[in-house]
Amino acid sequence: MSVDAAELNEKLHRKDIRDRWFLSAPALILIGVASVGPLLIVLLYSFLAPGNYGDVKWAFSTDGWFNVFFSRDIFDDTVSLADAHFTIFWRSIRLALATTVLCLIFGFPTAYFIATRPPQNRSIWLFLITIPFWTNMLIRAFAIQEVIRGEGLINTLLIKLGIIQAPIQMLFTDFAILLGMTYVHLPLMVLPLYASLEKLDFRLIEAAYDLYASRFNVLMKVIVPLVKPGIIAGSILVFIPALSSYVIPRVLGGGKNLMIGNLIELQFGQGRNWPLGAALSVTLVVIVLFAMLYYVRNAGKSGGSAHG
Amino acid sequence: MDQSSATASHGGAIGMHGIKKWFGNFQAVNDVSLEIRSNEFFTLLGPSGCGKTTLLRMIAGFELPSEGSIRLDGAEIAHLMPNQRPVNTVFQNYALFPHLTVAENIGFGLKMLGKPKAEIEAVVAEMLKLVHLEARGNNLVTQLSGGQQQRVALARALAPRPKVLLLDEPLSALDLKLRKSMQIELKRLQAETGITFVFVTHDQEEALTMSDRIAVMSQGEVRQVGAPWEIYDRPAERFVADFIGETNFIDVDVVSVGTDRALVRLPSGAEIPATFPAGTQPSGKVTIVIRPEHASATASAATAPLSGTIHDIVYLGTDTHLHVRLADGSSFMIRLQNARSGPCGYSVGEEIGIEISDDVAQILRD
Ligand SMILES: Nc1ncnc2c1ncn2[C@@H]1O[C@H](COP(=O)(O)OP(=O)(O)O)[C@@H](O)[C@H]1O
Ligand SMILES: [Mg+2]
Numbered sequence: 001m002s003v004d005a006a007e008l009n010e011k012l013h014r015k016d017i018r019d020r021w022f023l024s025a026p027a028l029i030l031i032g033v034a035s036v037g038p039l040l041i042v043l044l045y046s047f048l049a050p051g052n053y054g055d056v057k058w059a060f061s062t063d064g065w066f067n068v069f070f071s072r073d074i075f076d077d078t079v080s081l082a083d084a085h086f087t088i089f090w091r092s093i094r095l096a097l098a099t100t101v102l103c104l105i106f107g108f109p110t111a112y113f114i115a116t117r118p119p120q121n122r123s124i125w126l127f128l129i130t131i132p133f134w135t136n137m138l139i140r141a142f143a144i145q146e147v148i149r150g151e152g153l154i155n156t157l158l159i160k161l162g163i164i165q166a167p168i169q170m171l172f173t174d175f176a177i178l179l180g181m182t183y184v185h186l187p188l189m190v191l192p193l194y195a196s197l198e199k200l201d202f203r204l205i206e207a208a209y210d211l212y213a214s215r216f217n218v219l220m221k222v223i224v225p226l227v228k229p230g231i232i233a234g235s236i237l238v239f240i241p242a243l244s245s246y247v248i249p250r251v252l253g254g255g256k257n258l259m260i261g262n263l264i265e266l267q268f269g270q271g272r273n274w275p276l277g278a279a280l281s282v283t284l285v286v287i288v289l290f291a292m293l294y295y296v297r298n299a300g301k302s303g304g305s306a307h308g
Numbered sequence: 309m310d311q312s313s314a315t316a317s318h319g320g321a322i323g324m325h326g327i328k329k330w331f332g333n334f335q336a337v338n339d340v341s342l343e344i345r346s347n348e349f350f351t352l353l354g355p356s357g358c359g360k361t362t363l364l365r366m367i368a369g370f371e372l373p374s375e376g377s378i379r380l381d382g383a384e385i386a387h388l389m390p391n392q393r394p395v396n397t398v399f400q401n402y403a404l405f406p407h408l409t410v411a412e413n414i415g416f417g418l419k420m421l422g423k424p425k426a427e428i429e430a431v432v433a434e435m436l437k438l439v440h441l442e443a444r445g446n447n448l449v450t451q452l453s454g455g456q457q458q459r460v461a462l463a464r465a466l467a468p469r470p471k472v473l474l475l476d477e478p479l480s481a482l483d484l485k486l487r488k489s490m491q492i493e494l495k496r497l498q499a500e501t502g503i504t505f506v507f508v509t510h511d512q513e514e515a516l517t518m519s520d521r522i523a524v525m526s527q528g529e530v531r532q533v534g535a536p537w538e539i540y541d542r543p544a545e546r547f548v549a550d551f552i553g554e555t556n557f558i559d560v561d562v563v564s565v566g567t568d569r570a571l572v573r574l575p576s577g578a579e580i581p582a583t584f585p586a587g588t589q590p591s592g593k594v595t596i597v598i599r600p601e602h603a604s605a606t607a608s609a610a611t612a613p614l615s616g617t618i619h620d621i622v623y624l625g626t627d628t629h630l631h632v633r634l635a636d637g638s639s640f641m642i643r644l645q646n647a648r649s650g651p652c653g654y655s656v657g658e659e660i661g662i663e664i665s666d667d668v669a670q671i672l673r674d
Contacts, residue, residue, distance in 0.1 A: 206370055207403040209390040211417035212468065221416075225407045 039285065046278035054272045064275030068283055085263070085280075089287070092259040095174065096243035099181040100189075103238045104231065106182065107189035111230075112223075114190075115197035126194065129187050137184060141251035144180050145171060148252075172254030180248040185241060189234040196230025197223075232299050239295075240288055260284050319381040320471035320504035321346040322367060327376035329362055329528075336362045338528040340376075344472075344506060345521075349498050351507045353515040353539075354525030355551070360508045361400075363525075364474050367506065368397050380471065391420070396465035398475040402457050404449040410460050411436070411445035417468035435463040438497065455486045462497070472504045479514065491518055512552045516540060524548045541599070544585040545673045549597045556598045556640050562590050562671075570671060572596060575636050578613035582669035595672045600643035602668035605630060605660045612661025616640060618654055628652045632662060 049061040071082045114125040132140060147153045148170040155167035170176055200223065208222045224231070246261030253259070258266075260280065267277030322344040329337035337359045344350045352360045365371040367378060369390035378386045385393055396417065404413050411432050418428045436442050439459035444452065449460055458478060465473055475494075479487045495518055498505045509515050515522050516536040523533045524547075532544045543549035546557070560572040560582075569581045570590050584590045609615040619639075620631035630642040630652075640662060644652055654660065 201403070203399060203401065203403045204405060206390070207397070207399060207405070208416070208420075209370075210368060210395075210397045211464070212391045212420040213416075214391065214420070217420055221420075222405060 039282075042278045042281050044278075046275055046282055048275050050273045050275050052272075054268070054274060056274050061275065064273070064279040067273070067276045068279045088258050088263050089260060089283075091257075092243055092261075093287070093291075095177060095181065095249075095259065096239050096245075098178055099185060099242040100235050100239045102178065102182040103186050103189040104235065107186055107193055107234065110186075111190045111193035111197050114194050115200070116202075122198075126191075129190050132184075133187065137247050138251070140184065141180055141247055144176070144183065145251060148176060148179070171252065172257065174253070174257060176252040177249050177257060177259075180252045181242050181245055184245075184248060185238045188237040188241070192233035192237060193227065193230045196227035196233075200226055228299065232296065235295070236292060239291065243288060243291075244284060319346055321381055322472060322504070322506070323377075323379040323382075324363075324367075325377050325379075327363070327366065327373045327378070329359070329366065329371065330374045336528055337366075337373075340525075340528075340530050342523055342530060342533065344504060346381075347502050347504055349495065349505045349507065349518060349520045351509060351515045351519035351522045352525055353509055353512060353522050353551075356510055358525045359528040360510075360525055361476055364397070364476055364506065364508055367472070368395055368474055369393050394468075394471045396468060396470040396473055398461045398465045398473065398478045400476040400478065400480065402461040404457055404460055404464070406448070406450050408449070409445065410441060410447050410449055410452070413449055413460055414463045414467050416464060421468060431467050435467050438466070438500075439463045439493075455482055455490070458482060458490065459493075462494075466497070466501060466503070469501070470503060472506060473498075475505060475507045477508055477510070480509075480511075487514075494518060516552070524551065526551075541668070542583060542585070542670050543597060543672065546595065549670075549672065554600055554641065554643075556600065556603070557595050557672075558598065558638070558640075560594060560596050562592060562594055565590060569667075572669070572671065574613055575634070576614055580613060580664060580669055581667060582671045583667070584671040585673050588671075588673050590671045594674070596669045597672060598664060598669050600629065600641040601627075601645070602665045603640070603642045604663045604665070605632075605642055605644065605654065606663050607660065609659050609661040612663055614640065614662040614664070615660065616662070618656050618658050618660060621652065621654060621656060623652070630654060630660075632660065 045056055046064045047060060047062065048056040049059045049063065051057050067082065068085060069082055070079050071084075072079055110129070114122055114129075117125060145152070149155070150167040150169070150171070152171075154170070155164075158164045159167065170179075204222055204226070205218055208218045213221065243259075244261045245259055246265055249257055249259040249262055250265075264277050264280045264284070267273045267280065271277070322342070324340055324342045324344075327337055327340040328335065340359075340363060352363060354360055362371060366373050366386075369385075369388060369392075373386055376386075377384055380393070380395070405416065408416070414435050415428045415432045418431055423431075432445070433442075436445050439462055441456060441459055441463070444456065449457060452460065458481075461478070478494075479490050482490060491514060494505070494507075507515075507518065516539070519536055521533060521535055522539050524531045524539060526547050532539060532548045534542070539548065540552055543552065543555075549555045549557070558574065560574055563571040563573050563579055565571075565584075568583065570584055571579050572582050572594065573579050582596050603614075606612050614634060616632040616634040618630055619633045620629075622629040622631070626646060628644045628646055630644065632640045632642060634640050642662060646652070
């Protein structure tokens with residue numbers, strides 16, 4: 001009797017697991033086709049030899065990976081570290097981090113503002129936040145260029161007002177890149193922050209004020225810990241695309257201020273070195289992976305870890 | 309801001325004068341004036357929506373009065389931010405910080421006041437003991453039961469030793485048994501700490517059990533303020549009499565008026581003395597109230613001040629209710645205490661007289 005029961009139980013259990021695999025199949029197929037597959041192809045290309053006019057030759061080669069880290073002198077074949085690559089990687093990480101912080105600084109008050117509006121008005125504000133998405137990023141980048149270039153809106157206005165005599169150089173600087181990247185990525189920070197803030201129980205804020213907390217402490221001791229999931233999600237959503245941006249640095253940074261995205265694009269375009277481009281892409285993925293692991297672990301550790 | 313005053317443990321008298329509060333066109337509080345004494349257990353009692361929470365929130369500082377002044381120990385506080393008032397709140401839903409432990413919740417106020425760590429730890433330990441949660445200090449509040457969360461909310465609000473503790477229906481989410489024991493617990497805490505408690509409830513029994521004084525509210529106004537016995541035995545108006553306990557209303561004529569008693573004539577022609585609210589001068593036709601337990605049944609219907617026919621008998625274990633139809637058609641209820649076991653000895657359809665105890669009738673303000 002009891003054996004039967006156990007058997008039945010196990011059958012049910014196995015069936016249960018089968019069903020779950022079956023149910024998650026669409027997601028697994030999608031992830032396989034759209035995410036893992038392309039990544040494997042890129043990985044494969046990074047170990048092939050470059051073709052003469054782009055593309056790859058089907059021959060195993062580690063030159064792609066070698067060129068990520070080292071450069072060989074064309075004349076005497078001496079090998080040195082690929083400083084240019086390291087500089088660009090480091091620049092990209094710095095700019096992406098700065099973008100994330102700026103998005104947080106501007107996005108938090110925005111999300112807080114929306115979350116504290118009457119419920120029937122919130123969707124209008126959210127709708128306004130998403131309007132920039134309607135326009136192609138390239139066009140938005142050129143629009144910013146128009147605003148900040150030498151004879152652009154800001155400089156013309158400042159000169160007319162007599163505040164400055166000569167135009168300020170803003171275009172083709174890191175400032176321009178940061179401005180553009182913050183502008184473009186801001187909604188990606190605002191939306192998850194809003195989702196967290198909307199769930200926040202505002203009576204807790206009253207409780208904190210009641211217990212003698214200053215405005216600053218209400219923010220740091222109550223609001224921030226409680227909306228941490230939103231902060232983490234928003235930061236990830238901004239940092240990853242910011243790190244691999246390519247349109248913004250191209251249009252607003254000019255030719256000299258490259259980021260990883262531009263470097264990779266160069267290898268698949270003018271550089272005609274697809275294996276190097278593929279190896280650089282994989283490197284970028286690895287950097288993002290480690291950055292995320294590090295961030296999520298540390299963000300989870302410092303208090304508030306038990307809060308969902 | 310002077311935060312040292314926020315932790316002083318004496319005083320705590322609140323004076324509200326001419327308080328009005330509008331939300332848009334809706335007036336939630338209408339001309340409330342109250343004097344709450346230091347170290348008092350004061351209850352705001354009234355049906356849902358009568359403005360109790362709004363009044364409490366104005367004392368806490370979450371709402372500004374549209375008009376009127378709020379004084380704490382004589383000093384105007386209506387303009388102060390909540391974090392500048394030596395007043396703490398036990399919220400209806402507790403509003404505990406879910407990301408903090410029990411001890412961190414309790415210590416939050418002292419930490420915000422910038423107290424040294426050692427002092428915070430000592431007070432938190434003391435508070436944990438006071439609310440019988442010694443073993444739970446390191447638990448997250450989300451791991452506690454409703455009753456335990458309630459006690460944490462209490463300890464958190466008491467820890468900074470406010471002058472006044474505001475409690476907004478703190479027991480309404482608890483089951484009956486827990487509620488009864490928490491009522492006793494709250495009384496004990498109030499006595500031990502000497503802090504003024506302003507307690508909000510819609511439960512008249514709870515108010516009568518716990519309070520030193522009660523303010524009965526209705527539609528944004530205070531209808532009557534007094535000790536529990538005054539509210540119960542000497543209701544000033546129909547709303548108060550009706551809201552608290554069960555009662556008989558009888559229309560009578562005023563015969564004569566003395567200093568604190570009037571003589572009134574019952575429909576039967578009998579005359580009995582009745583008290584009346586201070587500051588009124590009863591005359592002509594008035595309504596008196598007589599509580600069901602202040603009347604008793606007698607077989608001699610002819611000589612009793614009231615008489616009628618029993619039309620319903622309700623047995624309640626401790627009591628039996630006799631519903632009597634009077635000569636004028638109105639219904640009168642008598643509460644008999646079941647002092648002996650067995651049936652009450654009356655039957656439906658029986659003609660009885662109703663005796664009224666001495667000095668129990670109260671004339672209502674019109
Ligand atoms: N912020 C507000 N905006 C509009 N109306 C409110 C607000 N707060 C309370 N009210 C109204 O004021 C009245 C009194 O509310 P409240 O003080 O919460 O009553 P109680 O606590 O006695 O149940 C209610 O009718 C309520 O709808
Ligand atoms: Mg209320």
